[in-house]
Amino acid sequence: MSELTPTDEDTLIQEARVWQAKGWTARVIKNDDDDGWAVAMYKDGEAEAALIGPWTMGRDKKNPKPLDHNAFNTLVKTASEFVRRHEQQLHASLNKSLMLSGEDADYKICLQIIPDEDDPIAYLSAFNADGEQMAKVKVRPDFKLNQASAMAWLQRDFARID
Template identity: 50%
Template sequence: MSQDDTAFLEDDTSQIHEPRLWRDKGWTAKVVKNEDGEGWAVEMFRDGSAEPALVGPWTMGRNKVDPKPLDAAAHQTLVKTASEVIRRHEQQLHARLNKQVSIEIASQLVNVRLAITPDEFEPFGTLTAIDSFGDVLASVNVQPDFRLTTESATRWADGGFGQIRH
Protein backbone atom coordinates (compact mmCIF):
# COMPACT_ATOMS: atom_id res chain seq x y z
CA MET A 1 0.00 0.00 0.00
CA SER A 2 1.45 3.37 -0.98
CA GLN A 3 1.65 6.44 1.21
CA ASP A 4 -1.21 8.02 -0.75
CA ASP A 5 -3.36 4.93 -0.14
CA THR A 6 -2.83 5.14 3.63
CA ALA A 7 -3.70 8.83 3.81
CA PHE A 8 -7.39 7.94 4.09
CA LEU A 9 -6.59 5.86 7.20
CA GLU A 10 -4.94 8.67 9.12
CA ASP A 11 -8.05 10.80 9.73
CA ASP A 12 -10.31 8.30 11.43
CA THR A 13 -12.86 10.83 12.65
CA SER A 14 -14.79 11.43 9.42
CA GLN A 15 -17.29 9.17 7.75
CA ILE A 16 -16.95 8.31 4.08
CA HIS A 17 -19.71 6.58 2.15
CA GLU A 18 -18.50 6.05 -1.40
CA PRO A 19 -19.03 3.08 -3.76
CA ARG A 20 -15.42 1.82 -3.27
CA LEU A 21 -14.49 3.41 0.05
CA TRP A 22 -16.66 3.22 3.16
CA ARG A 23 -15.52 4.46 6.56
CA ASP A 24 -17.81 4.26 9.54
CA LYS A 25 -17.90 2.97 13.12
CA GLY A 26 -14.11 2.62 13.45
CA TRP A 27 -13.62 0.61 10.25
CA THR A 28 -12.73 1.34 6.64
CA ALA A 29 -13.68 -0.89 3.72
CA LYS A 30 -11.77 -0.32 0.49
CA VAL A 31 -12.62 -2.12 -2.75
CA VAL A 32 -9.49 -2.74 -4.85
CA LYS A 33 -8.59 -4.56 -8.05
CA ASN A 34 -7.54 -8.13 -7.27
CA GLU A 35 -3.75 -8.52 -7.38
CA ASP A 36 -3.98 -11.40 -9.86
CA GLY A 37 -5.98 -9.21 -12.23
CA GLU A 38 -9.17 -11.22 -11.86
CA GLY A 39 -12.09 -9.41 -10.29
CA TRP A 40 -12.18 -7.30 -7.16
CA ALA A 41 -11.26 -7.60 -3.49
CA VAL A 42 -12.25 -5.73 -0.35
CA GLU A 43 -9.78 -4.74 2.38
CA MET A 44 -11.03 -4.04 5.90
CA PHE A 45 -8.96 -1.77 8.13
CA ARG A 46 -9.60 -1.03 11.78
CA ASP A 47 -9.04 2.69 12.40
CA GLY A 48 -5.41 3.40 13.24
CA SER A 49 -4.12 0.19 11.65
CA ALA A 50 -1.89 0.25 8.57
CA GLU A 51 -2.51 -3.42 7.74
CA PRO A 52 -5.89 -4.83 6.78
CA ALA A 53 -7.58 -7.10 9.29
CA LEU A 54 -9.38 -8.86 6.44
CA VAL A 55 -8.92 -9.15 2.68
CA GLY A 56 -11.46 -11.07 0.69
CA PRO A 57 -13.09 -11.35 -2.72
CA TRP A 58 -15.66 -8.75 -3.69
CA THR A 59 -18.71 -9.22 -5.87
CA MET A 60 -18.88 -7.94 -9.43
CA GLY A 61 -21.58 -5.44 -10.28
CA ARG A 62 -24.37 -6.00 -12.78
CA ASN A 63 -22.16 -5.08 -15.73
CA LYS A 64 -19.70 -7.89 -14.79
CA VAL A 65 -16.79 -5.43 -15.03
CA ASP A 66 -17.02 -2.99 -12.14
CA PRO A 67 -17.31 -3.97 -8.46
CA LYS A 68 -20.61 -3.94 -6.64
CA PRO A 69 -20.78 -0.66 -4.68
CA LEU A 70 -20.32 -0.72 -0.92
CA ASP A 71 -23.32 0.12 1.24
CA ALA A 72 -24.18 0.25 4.94
CA ALA A 73 -25.36 -3.38 5.10
CA ALA A 74 -22.26 -4.70 3.33
CA HIS A 75 -20.01 -2.59 5.55
CA GLN A 76 -21.71 -3.89 8.70
CA THR A 77 -21.29 -7.50 7.53
CA LEU A 78 -17.62 -6.87 6.74
CA VAL A 79 -17.10 -5.25 10.17
CA LYS A 80 -18.57 -8.33 11.89
CA THR A 81 -16.40 -10.68 9.82
CA ALA A 82 -13.20 -8.68 10.34
CA SER A 83 -13.91 -8.35 14.08
CA GLU A 84 -14.35 -12.13 14.33
CA VAL A 85 -11.04 -12.70 12.49
CA ILE A 86 -9.26 -10.39 14.92
CA ARG A 87 -10.95 -12.04 17.93
CA ARG A 88 -9.91 -15.54 16.77
CA HIS A 89 -6.35 -14.36 16.13
CA GLU A 90 -6.17 -12.86 19.63
CA GLN A 91 -7.55 -16.08 21.16
CA GLN A 92 -4.98 -18.18 19.28
CA LEU A 93 -2.16 -15.88 20.36
CA HIS A 94 -3.33 -16.01 23.99
CA ALA A 95 -3.54 -19.81 23.88
CA ARG A 96 -0.06 -20.03 22.39
CA LEU A 97 1.42 -17.73 25.04
CA ASN A 98 -0.47 -19.07 28.07
CA LYS A 99 -0.58 -22.68 29.24
CA GLN A 100 -1.89 -24.29 32.41
CA VAL A 101 -1.73 -27.75 33.99
CA SER A 102 -3.01 -29.07 37.30
CA ILE A 103 -0.95 -31.31 39.54
CA GLU A 104 -1.52 -32.85 42.95
CA ILE A 105 0.96 -32.15 45.74
CA ALA A 106 0.36 -33.63 49.19
CA SER A 107 -3.32 -34.22 48.35
CA GLN A 108 -3.71 -30.58 47.30
CA LEU A 109 -4.54 -29.45 43.76
CA VAL A 110 -2.05 -26.92 42.40
CA ASN A 111 -2.43 -25.07 39.11
CA VAL A 112 0.82 -24.34 37.33
CA ARG A 113 0.63 -21.58 34.73
CA LEU A 114 3.10 -20.57 32.07
CA ALA A 115 2.81 -17.08 30.60
CA ILE A 116 5.17 -16.14 27.77
CA THR A 117 6.04 -12.47 27.38
CA PRO A 118 6.91 -11.98 23.70
CA ASP A 119 9.58 -9.29 23.65
CA GLU A 120 11.48 -8.50 20.46
CA PHE A 121 14.84 -8.56 22.21
CA GLU A 122 14.43 -10.61 25.40
CA PRO A 123 11.31 -12.79 25.47
CA PHE A 124 10.77 -14.76 28.66
CA GLY A 125 8.29 -16.99 30.40
CA THR A 126 6.89 -16.83 33.90
CA LEU A 127 6.02 -20.08 35.63
CA THR A 128 3.58 -19.67 38.53
CA ALA A 129 2.17 -22.22 41.00
CA ILE A 130 -1.22 -21.37 42.50
CA ASP A 131 -2.99 -23.32 45.23
CA SER A 132 -6.70 -24.12 45.34
CA PHE A 133 -7.38 -20.91 47.31
CA GLY A 134 -5.80 -18.75 44.60
CA ASP A 135 -2.65 -18.03 46.58
CA VAL A 136 0.64 -17.91 44.66
CA LEU A 137 2.98 -20.58 46.01
CA ALA A 138 5.92 -19.70 43.75
CA SER A 139 6.82 -17.82 40.60
CA VAL A 140 10.01 -18.02 38.54
CA ASN A 141 11.19 -16.81 35.17
CA VAL A 142 11.92 -19.46 32.54
CA GLN A 143 13.12 -19.54 28.96
CA PRO A 144 10.42 -18.60 26.43
CA ASP A 145 10.64 -22.08 24.88
CA PHE A 146 9.96 -23.84 28.20
CA ARG A 147 7.51 -26.73 27.69
CA LEU A 148 4.91 -26.90 30.40
CA THR A 149 3.66 -30.45 30.90
CA THR A 150 2.30 -32.30 33.92
CA GLU A 151 5.71 -33.94 34.23
CA SER A 152 7.70 -30.67 34.08
CA ALA A 153 5.33 -29.05 36.60
CA THR A 154 5.66 -32.02 38.95
CA ARG A 155 9.48 -31.94 38.69
CA TRP A 156 9.40 -28.21 39.53
CA ALA A 157 7.15 -28.84 42.56
CA ASP A 158 9.23 -31.83 43.71
CA GLY A 159 12.29 -29.58 43.54
CA GLY A 160 10.69 -27.11 45.97
CA PHE A 161 9.55 -24.65 43.26
CA GLY A 162 13.11 -23.40 42.82
CA GLN A 163 14.76 -21.92 39.78
CA ILE A 164 14.57 -24.08 36.70
CA ARG A 165 17.87 -24.97 35.09
CA HIS A 166 18.05 -23.95 31.45
Template identity: 60%
Template structure:
Protein backbone atom coordinates (compact mmCIF):
# COMPACT_ATOMS: atom_id res chain seq x y z
CA UNK A 1 0.00 0.00 0.00
CA UNK A 2 1.30 3.47 -0.86
CA UNK A 3 1.41 6.46 1.44
CA UNK A 4 -1.32 8.19 -0.57
CA UNK A 5 -3.60 5.20 -0.05
CA UNK A 6 -2.76 5.12 3.65
CA UNK A 7 -3.64 8.81 3.95
CA UNK A 8 -6.95 8.37 2.11
CA UNK A 9 -7.86 5.33 4.21
CA UNK A 10 -7.00 7.12 7.46
CA UNK A 11 -9.23 10.04 6.41
CA UNK A 12 -12.27 7.76 6.55
CA UNK A 13 -11.48 5.68 9.64
CA UNK A 14 -13.82 6.35 12.58
CA UNK A 15 -12.43 8.95 14.98
CA UNK A 16 -13.80 10.66 18.07
CA UNK A 17 -11.87 13.67 19.33
CA UNK A 18 -13.21 16.80 21.06
CA UNK A 19 -13.06 18.88 17.84
CA UNK A 20 -13.09 16.16 15.18
CA UNK A 21 -15.53 13.29 14.76
CA UNK A 22 -15.59 10.97 11.80
CA UNK A 23 -17.53 7.86 10.83
CA UNK A 24 -17.61 5.93 7.56
CA UNK A 25 -19.53 8.68 5.74
CA UNK A 26 -19.12 12.04 7.50
CA UNK A 27 -16.58 14.28 9.22
CA UNK A 28 -17.55 16.93 11.78
CA UNK A 29 -14.85 19.51 12.50
CA UNK A 30 -15.12 22.34 15.04
CA UNK A 31 -13.38 25.41 13.63
CA UNK A 32 -12.80 29.00 14.65
CA UNK A 33 -15.65 31.17 13.39
CA UNK A 34 -14.06 33.73 11.08
CA UNK A 35 -16.92 36.22 11.54
CA UNK A 36 -16.79 36.56 15.33
CA UNK A 37 -15.06 35.31 18.46
CA UNK A 38 -17.06 32.08 18.54
CA UNK A 39 -16.79 28.65 17.01
CA UNK A 40 -18.43 26.87 14.10
CA UNK A 41 -18.82 23.25 13.05
CA UNK A 42 -18.51 22.02 9.48
CA UNK A 43 -19.98 18.75 8.25
CA UNK A 44 -18.38 17.19 5.18
CA UNK A 45 -19.58 14.04 3.45
CA UNK A 46 -16.62 11.85 2.52
CA UNK A 47 -15.71 12.36 -1.12
CA UNK A 48 -17.30 15.81 -1.36
CA UNK A 49 -14.97 18.73 -2.06
CA UNK A 50 -16.54 21.09 0.48
CA UNK A 51 -18.73 20.97 3.59
CA UNK A 52 -22.45 20.35 3.19
CA UNK A 53 -23.16 22.33 6.34
CA UNK A 54 -21.37 25.02 8.34
CA UNK A 55 -23.06 26.41 11.41
CA UNK A 56 -22.41 28.01 14.78
CA UNK A 57 -21.06 25.80 17.56
CA UNK A 58 -21.64 26.13 21.29
CA UNK A 59 -19.01 27.63 23.58
CA UNK A 60 -17.74 25.50 26.46
CA UNK A 61 -18.18 26.34 30.12
CA UNK A 62 -15.08 28.53 30.11
CA UNK A 63 -16.72 30.76 27.42
CA UNK A 64 -13.46 30.64 25.50
CA UNK A 65 -13.13 27.16 23.99
CA UNK A 66 -15.74 25.17 22.06
CA UNK A 67 -17.91 22.53 23.63
CA UNK A 68 -16.49 19.09 22.70
CA UNK A 69 -18.29 17.04 20.07
CA UNK A 70 -20.20 14.01 21.36
CA UNK A 71 -22.30 11.16 19.98
CA UNK A 72 -25.74 12.79 20.12
CA UNK A 73 -24.44 16.06 18.63
CA UNK A 74 -22.65 14.18 15.85
CA UNK A 75 -25.81 12.20 15.04
CA UNK A 76 -27.86 15.39 14.88
CA UNK A 77 -25.27 17.07 12.67
CA UNK A 78 -25.20 14.07 10.30
CA UNK A 79 -28.98 14.11 10.02
CA UNK A 80 -29.06 17.87 9.38
CA UNK A 81 -26.25 17.80 6.80
CA UNK A 82 -27.85 14.85 4.98
CA UNK A 83 -31.12 16.80 4.84
CA UNK A 84 -29.32 19.83 3.38
CA UNK A 85 -27.82 17.64 0.65
CA UNK A 86 -31.19 15.96 -0.03
CA UNK A 87 -32.92 19.33 -0.43
CA UNK A 88 -30.16 20.58 -2.72
CA UNK A 89 -30.48 17.46 -4.87
CA UNK A 90 -34.27 17.88 -5.03
CA UNK A 91 -33.90 21.52 -6.07
CA UNK A 92 -31.35 20.61 -8.75
CA UNK A 93 -33.60 17.84 -10.06
CA UNK A 94 -36.56 20.23 -10.23
CA UNK A 95 -34.44 22.80 -12.08
CA UNK A 96 -33.24 20.27 -14.65
CA UNK A 97 -36.49 18.33 -15.13
CA UNK A 98 -39.72 20.12 -16.01
CA UNK A 99 -43.06 18.68 -17.04
CA UNK A 100 -46.45 20.04 -18.13
CA UNK A 101 -49.62 18.25 -19.14
CA UNK A 102 -51.73 19.74 -21.92
CA UNK A 103 -54.95 18.75 -23.61
CA UNK A 104 -54.46 18.47 -27.37
CA UNK A 105 -55.36 16.38 -30.39
CA UNK A 106 -59.08 16.21 -29.74
CA UNK A 107 -59.06 16.10 -25.95
CA UNK A 108 -56.11 13.77 -25.49
CA UNK A 109 -53.99 14.57 -22.41
CA UNK A 110 -50.29 14.63 -23.20
CA UNK A 111 -47.47 15.06 -20.70
CA UNK A 112 -44.51 16.95 -22.16
CA UNK A 113 -41.19 16.76 -20.29
CA UNK A 114 -37.92 18.62 -20.62
CA UNK A 115 -34.81 16.92 -19.22
CA UNK A 116 -31.64 19.03 -19.16
CA UNK A 117 -28.21 17.43 -18.87
CA UNK A 118 -25.81 20.06 -17.51
CA UNK A 119 -22.28 19.84 -18.85
CA UNK A 120 -19.69 22.61 -18.91
CA UNK A 121 -18.58 21.72 -22.44
CA UNK A 122 -21.69 20.32 -24.08
CA UNK A 123 -25.00 20.78 -22.24
CA UNK A 124 -28.00 19.10 -23.82
CA UNK A 125 -31.73 18.65 -23.36
CA UNK A 126 -34.44 16.27 -24.47
CA UNK A 127 -38.07 17.17 -25.02
CA UNK A 128 -40.43 14.21 -24.85
CA UNK A 129 -44.16 13.63 -25.04
CA UNK A 130 -46.08 10.81 -23.34
CA UNK A 131 -49.72 9.82 -23.47
CA UNK A 132 -51.02 10.70 -20.01
CA UNK A 133 -53.30 7.67 -19.91
CA UNK A 134 -50.92 4.79 -20.68
CA UNK A 135 -47.55 6.61 -20.42
CA UNK A 136 -46.53 5.51 -23.92
CA UNK A 137 -43.92 7.73 -25.56
CA UNK A 138 -45.30 9.71 -28.46
CA UNK A 139 -42.17 11.64 -29.44
CA UNK A 140 -38.71 12.64 -28.28
CA UNK A 141 -36.35 15.26 -29.74
CA UNK A 142 -33.12 16.96 -28.74
CA UNK A 143 -33.52 20.67 -27.99
CA UNK A 144 -31.39 23.49 -26.69
CA UNK A 145 -30.92 23.46 -22.91
CA UNK A 146 -32.26 27.02 -23.05
CA UNK A 147 -35.64 25.77 -24.35
CA UNK A 148 -38.44 27.15 -22.18
CA UNK A 149 -41.13 24.56 -21.47
CA UNK A 150 -44.53 26.15 -20.92
CA UNK A 151 -48.05 24.96 -21.63
CA UNK A 152 -47.97 27.11 -24.76
CA UNK A 153 -44.65 25.79 -26.06
CA UNK A 154 -45.77 22.20 -25.34
CA UNK A 155 -49.07 22.69 -27.18
CA UNK A 156 -47.24 24.32 -30.11
CA UNK A 157 -44.83 21.38 -30.34
CA UNK A 158 -47.70 18.90 -30.35
CA UNK A 159 -49.62 20.93 -32.98
CA UNK A 160 -46.48 20.93 -35.16
CA UNK A 161 -46.60 17.11 -35.11
CA UNK A 162 -43.65 16.99 -32.73
CA UNK A 163 -41.25 18.66 -35.15
CA UNK A 164 -38.06 19.77 -33.45
CA UNK A 165 -38.60 23.29 -32.05
CA UNK A 166 -36.21 25.95 -33.28
Protein backbone atom coordinates (compact mmCIF):
# COMPACT_ATOMS: atom_id res chain seq x y z
CA MET A 1 0.00 0.00 0.00
CA SER A 2 3.00 2.31 -0.16
CA GLU A 3 1.56 4.05 -3.22
CA LEU A 4 -1.33 5.21 -1.02
CA THR A 5 0.80 6.58 1.81
CA PRO A 6 0.37 10.34 1.65
CA THR A 7 3.41 12.57 1.89
CA ASP A 8 1.42 15.61 2.95
CA GLU A 9 -2.16 16.76 3.46
CA ASP A 10 -2.54 17.86 -0.18
CA THR A 11 -2.06 14.33 -1.53
CA LEU A 12 -4.82 12.66 0.50
CA ILE A 13 -7.33 10.73 -1.59
CA GLN A 14 -10.95 11.17 -0.55
CA GLU A 15 -13.08 9.41 -3.12
CA ALA A 16 -16.10 7.10 -3.15
CA ARG A 17 -14.03 3.90 -2.86
CA VAL A 18 -10.74 5.14 -1.35
CA TRP A 19 -10.47 7.55 1.58
CA GLN A 20 -7.32 8.65 3.41
CA ALA A 21 -6.82 10.65 6.59
CA LYS A 22 -5.55 10.32 10.17
CA GLY A 23 -2.85 7.80 9.20
CA TRP A 24 -5.36 5.37 7.67
CA THR A 25 -6.64 4.37 4.23
CA ALA A 26 -10.08 2.84 3.69
CA ARG A 27 -10.53 0.92 0.45
CA VAL A 28 -13.90 -0.48 -0.66
CA ILE A 29 -13.30 -3.85 -2.33
CA LYS A 30 -15.37 -6.59 -3.89
CA ASN A 31 -16.26 -9.21 -1.28
CA ASP A 32 -14.76 -12.50 -2.46
CA ASP A 33 -17.24 -14.52 -0.40
CA ASP A 34 -20.43 -13.22 -2.04
CA ASP A 35 -21.86 -10.59 -4.38
CA GLY A 36 -21.46 -7.80 -1.83
CA TRP A 37 -18.74 -5.36 -0.89
CA ALA A 38 -16.20 -5.07 1.90
CA VAL A 39 -14.04 -2.28 3.27
CA ALA A 40 -10.37 -2.82 4.10
CA MET A 41 -8.63 -0.52 6.56
CA TYR A 42 -4.87 -0.02 6.13
CA LYS A 43 -2.67 1.78 8.63
CA ASP A 44 -0.18 4.01 6.78
CA GLY A 45 3.01 2.14 6.01
CA GLU A 46 1.44 -1.31 6.42
CA ALA A 47 1.05 -3.70 3.48
CA GLU A 48 -1.64 -5.84 5.13
CA ALA A 49 -5.10 -4.64 6.06
CA ALA A 50 -5.57 -4.17 9.79
CA LEU A 51 -9.27 -4.88 9.47
CA ILE A 52 -11.64 -6.02 6.73
CA GLY A 53 -15.39 -5.89 7.21
CA PRO A 54 -18.63 -5.89 5.22
CA TRP A 55 -19.64 -2.70 3.43
CA THR A 56 -23.11 -1.43 2.66
CA MET A 57 -24.64 -1.67 -0.81
CA GLY A 58 -25.69 1.52 -2.48
CA ARG A 59 -29.24 2.42 -3.43
CA ASP A 60 -28.97 0.59 -6.75
CA LYS A 61 -28.26 -2.66 -4.79
CA LYS A 62 -25.36 -3.32 -7.15
CA ASN A 63 -22.58 -0.85 -6.32
CA PRO A 64 -21.14 -0.02 -2.89
CA LYS A 65 -22.26 2.94 -0.85
CA PRO A 66 -19.63 5.69 -1.29
CA LEU A 67 -17.24 6.44 1.55
CA ASP A 68 -17.68 9.79 3.28
CA HIS A 69 -16.15 11.71 6.17
CA ASN A 70 -18.47 10.31 8.88
CA ALA A 71 -18.22 6.69 7.71
CA PHE A 72 -14.43 6.99 7.49
CA ASN A 73 -14.17 8.37 11.04
CA THR A 74 -16.22 5.43 12.33
CA LEU A 75 -14.01 2.99 10.41
CA VAL A 76 -10.84 4.59 11.83
CA LYS A 77 -12.21 4.33 15.37
CA THR A 78 -13.15 0.66 14.86
CA ALA A 79 -9.85 -0.29 13.19
CA SER A 80 -7.79 1.57 15.82
CA GLU A 81 -9.61 -0.21 18.62
CA PHE A 82 -9.14 -3.57 16.87
CA VAL A 83 -5.38 -2.96 16.47
CA ARG A 84 -5.09 -1.79 20.09
CA ARG A 85 -6.84 -4.93 21.38
CA HIS A 86 -4.66 -7.14 19.21
CA GLU A 87 -1.50 -5.45 20.54
CA GLN A 88 -2.73 -5.86 24.14
CA GLN A 89 -3.49 -9.53 23.54
CA LEU A 90 -0.06 -10.10 21.98
CA HIS A 91 1.66 -8.29 24.88
CA ALA A 92 -0.28 -10.40 27.40
CA SER A 93 0.66 -13.63 25.65
CA LEU A 94 4.37 -12.68 25.64
CA ASN A 95 4.56 -11.19 29.17
CA LYS A 96 3.27 -13.06 32.19
CA SER A 97 3.76 -12.42 35.89
CA LEU A 98 2.64 -13.69 39.26
CA MET A 99 3.17 -12.86 42.92
CA LEU A 100 4.97 -15.33 45.13
CA SER A 101 5.43 -15.36 48.90
CA GLY A 102 8.80 -16.68 50.01
CA GLU A 103 9.88 -17.41 53.58
CA ASP A 104 11.39 -13.94 54.14
CA ALA A 105 9.89 -11.81 51.35
CA ASP A 106 7.33 -11.47 48.58
CA TYR A 107 8.42 -11.56 44.96
CA LYS A 108 6.99 -10.71 41.59
CA ILE A 109 8.07 -13.34 39.07
CA CYS A 110 7.94 -12.30 35.41
CA LEU A 111 8.28 -14.26 32.18
CA GLN A 112 9.09 -12.27 29.04
CA ILE A 113 9.06 -14.07 25.69
CA ILE A 114 10.88 -12.41 22.79
CA PRO A 115 9.43 -13.86 19.59
CA ASP A 116 11.62 -14.65 16.60
CA GLU A 117 10.85 -17.01 13.73
CA ASP A 118 14.25 -18.70 13.95
CA ASP A 119 15.36 -18.33 17.56
CA PRO A 120 12.78 -17.15 20.11
CA ILE A 121 14.09 -16.58 23.63
CA ALA A 122 12.59 -15.94 27.03
CA TYR A 123 13.70 -14.49 30.35
CA LEU A 124 12.49 -15.26 33.84
CA SER A 125 12.97 -12.42 36.34
CA ALA A 126 12.37 -11.97 40.05
CA PHE A 127 11.65 -8.61 41.68
CA ASN A 128 11.39 -7.83 45.38
CA ALA A 129 8.58 -5.81 46.95
CA ASP A 130 10.47 -2.56 46.20
CA GLY A 131 10.61 -3.43 42.49
CA GLU A 132 14.35 -4.18 42.57
CA GLN A 133 15.38 -6.97 40.21
CA MET A 134 16.79 -9.86 42.25
CA ALA A 135 17.50 -12.32 39.44
CA LYS A 136 17.17 -12.81 35.70
CA VAL A 137 17.81 -16.03 33.80
CA LYS A 138 17.31 -17.15 30.23
CA VAL A 139 14.72 -19.92 29.85
CA ARG A 140 13.15 -21.83 26.98
CA PRO A 141 10.41 -19.83 25.20
CA ASP A 142 7.93 -22.61 26.04
CA PHE A 143 8.66 -22.32 29.79
CA LYS A 144 5.41 -22.57 31.76
CA LEU A 145 5.21 -19.95 34.48
CA ASN A 146 2.93 -21.04 37.32
CA GLN A 147 3.04 -21.07 41.13
CA ALA A 148 4.86 -24.44 41.21
CA SER A 149 7.57 -23.51 38.68
CA ALA A 150 8.10 -20.11 40.32
CA MET A 151 8.37 -21.66 43.79
CA ALA A 152 10.85 -24.26 42.54
CA TRP A 153 12.99 -21.45 41.07
CA LEU A 154 12.83 -19.50 44.34
CA GLN A 155 13.80 -22.61 46.35
CA ARG A 156 16.87 -23.00 44.12
CA ASP A 157 17.84 -19.40 44.99
CA PHE A 158 16.91 -18.21 41.48
CA ALA A 159 19.52 -20.47 39.89
CA ARG A 160 19.70 -20.88 36.13
CA ILE A 161 17.02 -23.18 34.71
CA ASP A 162 18.09 -25.70 32.08
